[in-house]
Amino acid sequence: MGVVAQGRAAITAHRADRRSGLSQREKCCVLVYRRTYSVCVAAIGFLLFLEVCLLYLPDPFTLEPLVSAENSAVTLLIWTHPFGRYGKLPDCSALFQIDGCTLTDDERAYPQADAVIVHHREVAKGTAELPPDPRPSAQKWIWMNYESPAHTPILWRFEGVFNLTLSYRTDSDIFLPYGYLIPREHTDRTPQNRYAHPLHTPSHSHLLKPRLLAWVISNWSESHARVAFYYQLRRYVQVDVFGRAGRPLPEDSGGGSVVRLVERYQFYLALENSQHTDYITEKLWNAVLAGAVPVVLGPSRKNYERFLPPEAFIHVDDFPSVRGLARYLLMLRRNPVRLRRHLDWRGSYSVHQPAFWAEHYCTACRAVRRNRHKTDVVKDLTYWFRS
Numbered sequence: 001m002g003v004v005a006q007g008r009a010a011i012t013a014h015r016a017d018r019r020s021g022l023s024q025r026e027k028c029c030v031l032v033y034r035r036t037y038s039v040c041v042a043a044i045g046f047l048l049f050l051e052v053c054l055l056y057l058p059d060p061f062t063l064e065p066l067v068s069a070e071n072s073a074v075t076l077l078i079w080t081h082p083f084g085r086y087g088k089l090p091d092c093s094a095l096f097q098i099d100g101c102t103l104t105d106d107e108r109a110y111p112q113a114d115a116v117i118v119h120h121r122e123v124a125k126g127t128a129e130l131p132p133d134p135r136p137s138a139q140k141w142i143w144m145n146y147e148s149p150a151h152t153p154i155l156w157r158f159e160g161v162f163n164l165t166l167s168y169r170t171d172s173d174i175f176l177p178y179g180y181l182i183p184r185e186h187t188d189r190t191p192q193n194r195y196a197h198p199l200h201t202p203s204h205s206h207l208l209k210p211r212l213l214a215w216v217i218s219n220w221s222e223s224h225a226r227v228a229f230y231y232q233l234r235r236y237v238q239v240d241v242f243g244r245a246g247r248p249l250p251e252d253s254g255g256g257s258v259v260r261l262v263e264r265y266q267f268y269l270a271l272e273n274s275q276h277t278d279y280i281t282e283k284l285w286n287a288v289l290a291g292a293v294p295v296v297l298g299p300s301r302k303n304y305e306r307f308l309p310p311e312a313f314i315h316v317d318d319f320p321s322v323r324g325l326a327r328y329l330l331m332l333r334r335n336p337v338r339l340r341r342h343l344d345w346r347g348s349y350s351v352h353q354p355a356f357w358a359e360h361y362c363t364a365c366r367a368v369r370r371n372r373h374k375t376d377v378v379k380d381l382t383y384w385f386r387s
């Protein structure tokens with residue numbers, strides 16, 4: 001894998017503020033990336049990345065416009081704690097070196113707040129109302145949502161209401177995915193990297209993991225494409241199923257224990273509950289962390305390739321039949337040299353999974369500071385989010 005894939009990973013990670021203000025430099029990066037067919041262009045692209053795209057890593061405050069921290073400071077009101085679960089508000093400066101942010105969940109700050117983050121679930125289900133009229137004129141309302149369109153009801157009610165979107169979609173105004181790769185040579189450049197996990201190329205013993213294929217599934221539904229896929233796959237290979245519908249998960253069933261469980265497997269089924277643009281969740285990143293090769297069902301292969309090198313995952317669409325896929329997995333099990341091709345990319349990356357919701361709030365705050373004097377309106381929320 002060459003510079004192209006590395007650049008790709010870098011670019012996907014850094015599209016914050018994209019829809020509302022793709023700068024010339026970013027456009028140039030995207031263009032360069034799209035024409036990566038000749039080696040020459042790739043080389044130029046790489047140089048440009050080093051010089052230009054790095055500016056858009058989720059940090060660099062040294063590159064902020066020249067305004068003093070004081071007059072660019074903003075107050076961000078968290079309208080509801082997502083899913084009704086109280087979470088301590090983060091110190092963006094200490095955690096991410098994002099300065100000038102006052103975060104509050106006290107609604108008395110509403111008239112003065114520069115921006116309000118509204119999490120979709122609560123206002124859609126009616127457990128919370130939108131902020132009241134009159135709406136402060138320079139205030140930005142930010143729509144935040146990490147569910148797939150299939151689980152995002154009543155979008156139509158919010159047409160023309162919000163000013164910015166914050167979601168896992170790469171074309172959100174404020175983009176923050178469930179996880180992303182950071183090329184190793186960039187890892188000292190962003191504060192987020194304190195929280196990133198370096199990946200490793202597998203040792204020989206690592207390639208010979210004892211078990212073949214695992215799947216952790218919490219929401220089993222016969223209507224999901226992933227369940228139909230599983231029924232077919234298990235005709236050809238052993239699938240160890242964990243979660244409510246299978247074997248019990250280890251005690252603390254947070255992300256950490258899933259990763260430890262999956263570490264014993266060569267492959268992991270990272271099957272999304274529904275298939276939508278950029279909807280690639282922690283299932284994928286848990287497999288990556290665990291060093292298992294993810295077998296993915298979700299958006300298209302091309303879409304996954306925005307986030308990962310092409311050989312880093314096996315897509316269910318790579319094979320004309322589920323049987324073909326099963327055979328391929330069994331072939332790889334017997335053939336460590338071939339399996340290694342799916343894992344060698346790891347040596348060049350770290351993986352970062354943003355914590356819900358601290359990094360989301362701080363990333364939003366940074367975007368609000370940057371967009372301060374602009375007017376933004378999210379017009380086609382339903383159409384856009386479902387596209």
Ligand SMILES: *[C@@H]1O[C@H](CO)[C@@H](O)[C@H](O)[C@H]1NC(C)=O
Nearest residue numbers: 150151219220221223224273
């Ligand atoms: C589980 O899946 C069903 C069917 O798609 C869906 O209606 C439900 O909201 C899901 N539950 C959770 C907790 O995601």
Ligand SMILES: *[C@@H]1O[C@H](CO)[C@@H](O)[C@H](O)[C@H]1NC(C)=O
Nearest residue numbers: 138139160161163375376377
């Ligand atoms: C925010 O959106 C509202 C509703 O569309 C709009 O009236 C207002 O001008 C926007 N404000 C800013 C600061 O973008």
